[in-house]
Amino acid sequence: MGDGRAMARAGSLVSKLESKICYHRDATLEYMETKAVVNEVIEEKEKLQHDYYALKDKLEEANKMIVEVNKELAAGNEETSANKKELELLKKKLQDWEAKKNQPELCASELVQVSQVQTRPVRQLEVPSEGPPGNDADMVEGSHARMLVNNLIVGQASVVPPSRDDVMVALREHLIKKFLEIDKYGGRMIGIKEMGKLNVKAFEIACAEKIRTTKVADASSKLYSLWQKRITDVSWNPFNTITVEGNHQEVLNVNDDKLQELKKEWGEGPHKAVVDALMEMKEYNCLGDRSIVYELWNYNEGRKATLMECTEYMGDRVQELTVVKRRKTRR
Template identity: 40%
Template sequence: MGIIANIVMEPKDRESMLDSGYWLKRFARYKPLEVHIFCDEHTSAAQAIVMFNYDWNGFMNATEFEKSFETDHRGKKDWNAQKRHPGSNIYGWCARADDNDTEGPIGEYIRKEGKLRTISDLVQEAAQNKNLIVENLANKIDLTNENLDELQYKYNEKNLSLSRMLEEKDRLHYAFVEETRMMQRNSRENIRRILEEQENLSHELEIKKKKIDIWSKELNKREALTERERQKLDEDRRKNEQRNNSLQLASLEQKKADENVLRLVEEQKREKEEALKKILKLKEELDAKQKLEMEIADLKGKLQVMKHLGDADDAAVQKKMEEMNDELKEKMEDLGALEDLNTTLITKERQSNDELQEARKELIQGFQDLLGARTNIGIKRMGEIDVKPFQNACKQKYSPDEAEVQAMTQCSSWQELLKDPNWHPFKIINVGGTPEEIIIEEDEKVKKLKEMGDEIYLAVITALKELNEYNPSGRYVISELWNFKEGRKATLKEAIAYSVGNITKLKRRRT
C-alpha cells in the first residue's frame, strides 16, 4: 500500500481530485490497482491509499512509487518535518508498521484491509507456494498417467468390440443375401404358376364357347320340327343365349380380373425389386458409414494417446498430430456426405413403403367380397372385441332375449373404453435386454375384467393389445389383411395369391 498525504483541493478542482481515476492515471507507471480517497469535510485537504499487487512485482512498484516522492524531497521524513506547514505539495510513501498503528481513517483502513509482513515472511510464503505448486503438478501428472492408462484400456476394449461387430455384420449380410435370393426364386415361381393357371382357364373358356356354337347350329337345323318341338327348341335357344351371354360376361370379367391381377403382380415385382435394390444400396452406404465411424474413432483414440504420450515441443510429433487432424477432418467430411446420402436413401425407402401401404389399403378395400374371416386369408378388424365370450357369460345369468341385449351392451361399453387414450394399463420391463410392454395387473379396470371371467378378460385384453400395436395413437378399429391359419398379418403376396385362387373358383362356379 502507498500513502498520499496533503492533497490540497481548490474548489474548481475538488471533483476531479476526489475521483480515483485521476490518481490511477497519474500514477499509471507504477501499475496501481485502485485508489481510496479520504476527505476531511472541515478542511480542503485529503489523504489517499494506493493499492498495489500482493506479490513481489507489487512490492517493487510500491518501492518505485516511494522513491519518486523521496527524490523530490516529499517522502515520509519530509512530511513529518513539514507537517505543520506543508504547503500545497503532496507527499507519498509506502505503508509500514508505524502507519499501521496511526489513528484516523488511514490507520483504520490499513488495519482493516492490509496485512503486515516482513521480507522473510514473504520469502517463506513464496517457498511454501512453490512447494504447493510442485505438489499439485505432481498430483496432476499422476492423475494424467491414470487417465492415460484408462484411455488405453477403453481404446483396446472399443477396438475388440468393433472387430466383433464387423464379424457379426458380415454374418448378417450373408444371411440377408441368401434370404433375398430365396425370395426372388419364390416370386418367380408364383408368377409362373399364375400365368399357367390363367392360360388353362382361357383355354377352357374357348372350348366351352365352341361347344355352345355347335349346339346353336344344331338347333337351327331342327327348325322344321313340329310346333311343340319348335317351341321347346326356341325355349332351349333362349336359355342357351342367356347362358352364352352369361359366359361372355364372365369371360370379360375374367379378362379384367386377370389384367388387374397381372398388373398387381407386375407392380409388386417391380416395387419389390426396387425396394431390394434400395435396401442393398442402403446396406452398402451403412457399411461405408460404419467403416468411416470406426476409422474416425480409431483416429480420435490415436490422437488422445499421442496427446498424452508425446512431447508437445517435439516437432515430429506435432507434424504427425497435424497430419492426423487433417485426416480426421477429411474423414468427418466424408461421413457428413455419407449421412446426407443415407438420409436421401431413407427418404426414398419411406416413399416406397408408403406406396406399398397404399397398395395394401387398396387391396383391403377392393377385395372385401373375396376375403372372408372364415378362410385362411381374410380381413380381421384389429382392436374389435369378440362378442362371443360376453354372450356365453350372459346366457348363464339371463333369459335368451335379455342375454343377447346384455351381451351387446357390455361389449359396446368395453369397446368404447378401449377408445379412451387415458386408459393405458401397460408397463415396460426389460426381458433379455429388450424392452417389452406387459399388462399392469393392479389396474382397477383390469381387476374388474378378471372378475368377469377368463374368456371376457382374454377377449378385451387381446383387442387392447391389438390397438396398442396397430393403432396406438387413434385407438379405433382398423381392418387388416390376416393369415388366420398362422395367426399373423398376411403379406401382399399371400393376399394376391389367395385372390387369384378365389377368382378361379368363382369362374368355375359360373361355368
C-alpha cells in the first residue's frame, strides 16, 4: 500500500515536471519570436534615422541652392529690367527718326542727346589664323573713317549738330556692341556677321568631296587657315585700279594666279568664299589693313539687318528671358 502511494506521488511529480518543461519551452519560443521582432524594429529605426539625416543634409543643400538661385534671379531681373528700358528708349528714338526722315534737319538738342549712345568702332584688327568662325576672336578698338562719329560736348553754345547719317551710324555701333555682348555669332534670325572672314563650310564641303579619308577634317582646317591668313596679308593685292569717267576704282582681278590656282584645285566653293571675303573688305574699306568688321546681319534673308529689326529682336529676347525667369521663380 505504501508502494502504491509512492508510485502515485511520483507520477504526479513527473506530470508537474513535464507541464513546467512544456511551459518553459513555449515561453522560450515566445521569447525568441519577440526578440526577433524587437531586432527588426531596431534595424528599421536605425534605417529611418539614417534616411532622416540624409534627407536633412539634402534639404539644407537645397535651401542653400535656392538662396543662391534667388540671388542670381534678383541680379538677372535687375539686368533684364535695365536692358529692357534701354531697348525701349532706343526703339522710341528710332521711331522718332523714322518719323522725321522727310525733315531737312533734326534739331541740335535731339542730336546731341542721341549721340551720347555712340560707341567706338566695333572692328576686329586681329583675325584668328585657324578654326571656324564659331570660335571666340579677340576684339580690339580701332578707328576707320566709315564708322567714326564725332564726339559732342554737351552744353557748349558752339556745338555743331551731327548729320542724320552720323546719328544712325552711332546707333548701329551701339547695337553691334550689345549684340556682341549677348549673341556674337550668327545662326539665328538676327546676329553678328564678320565681314571679310571666310566661310568655313565651303572649305569643309570641298575637302569632303575630294578627300575620302578620316583626315578630311585636318585637311579642311589647314586649307581654311592658309587662305584666312592669305587674305589678311596686305602684300597680296588681287585688285586692279581702273578709271571710270575720271574716277579711279578698284576691281577684283579674276585672273589672279592664286585665285585661279584655288579654283582649279579645290573648286568653285572655296574660290567664291575667298572672293566674297575680299569684296566685303573692299566694301568696308578694309583692304588697307585687312581687318574684319562686325555687321548686324539678317540670317533669314542673307542681308544687312535694319535698325528696327535689331531693336525688335532684342526686345523679344528680353521678353522671353523675363518669362523664363518668372517661371523659374514660381518653381
